[in-house]
Amino acid sequence: MSTVAVVIACLLALGVSAGLLLWASRQRSSRPLAVSGLALLLGAGVGVTTLWGFGAATSLVLIVMLPATLLALAEAALSVRGVHWVWRLLVQGVVIFATMVFEWRRGDLFASGAVMATVVGVLGFNIVVFAVGAAQRSGAHRTPIVLGVLGSLYLLLIASGLPNPGLQTLLLVLVAALLPLLVWTPPAGLVDRLLGPMLAALACAVGYYAWLANASPAMVIAPLLVVGVDVGWTLVARLAGRDGRSRLAAAGGWWRGVDAWATPADDLVAQRAAASGSVRSAALWLVGATVVVLAISLLQWWRLGGSWLLALAPLAVVALGWLALQLPWVRTSLRNLLIALAAVAVVALLGAAASYRLDGRLVVAALPVLAGLVVAAAAGVRVLRPYLPPLPPLITRKQPEPLP
16 A cells, blocks of 8 residues: 555656646747746645655655755845845754754754754755756756655665655655656746755755655765855855955945845856856756766775765865866866866875774775776866767758758
């Protein structure tokens, strides 16, 4: 009965999400609509409700999904009304902390864990909202969905080894609701204000569920690590760089400057790489780096184990390597590229030394070095790519013969 309930829930989630997106796509000629976030909300909601109706949803599924839905709707409504980021941040903290307090009272975690989960949840939520908003402004509508599906499939593999079947059930429903978003994207020029909050809220929900089911923090962080490095670098650059400070000063006062600082624009590293090359190339580099991070994380979970801080070291090397290869001043100079690779190598060697010192296993110490070699190989591809022949097209169209 449980398997039948999960299948029915997934089919309903897929059908509701796809049906709404299909209807919106047919309205583009008369009234363009951006309903990806609403389709994800309704699809996931119908799927989880179906699980609950059949008795196949654990109590934790409802505990994480109800606040996640409230969090997404509140963020979307407040951002549409133009509410300042600080007040939105306060609302996010209240919703997440209230959920953690409820879990603490149930005895699922300690008070210190509730506080840490609140801080990490607010941070992760804002990273996803920022990144998705920036991607939509750059026309890369599918990239956040691809990363979301990849992260969900990765957590599905992790959940197969965790003693909590509810996580697998929830992830299957969310993947079913996400897949139609890969086919139907919002019309060009429209920004879906609900999509970013929905993806962020669902990421927080499944991340918290996985952590509570004994997944390590490194496993939970892995799907967002590369994107998080990009967002973090961009926010620091807005404060430290001349262009960033000029943009904040133009906002008109420090209070508006704070809101402008946390508002997505066109200055993410991935966005700049897309502007100087192509959106597809930048998306492939971003998705490729994330796939490497997830593969290393799965290898650690499958074979190695150990401290989550040590497990984070090779993942951080890959994320920092992606950042180094995508920075504009690195892409235009071989000297700067070598300097960036030297910095990544230092991080990799420090991670290897710390891993050997604290863990003692050579294979654990070798992972940061292996991650550094992957970054070096990617740098070699970037350097040699202009000298290689162009790739043949995927589809060759036969040219029509001229009329006699």
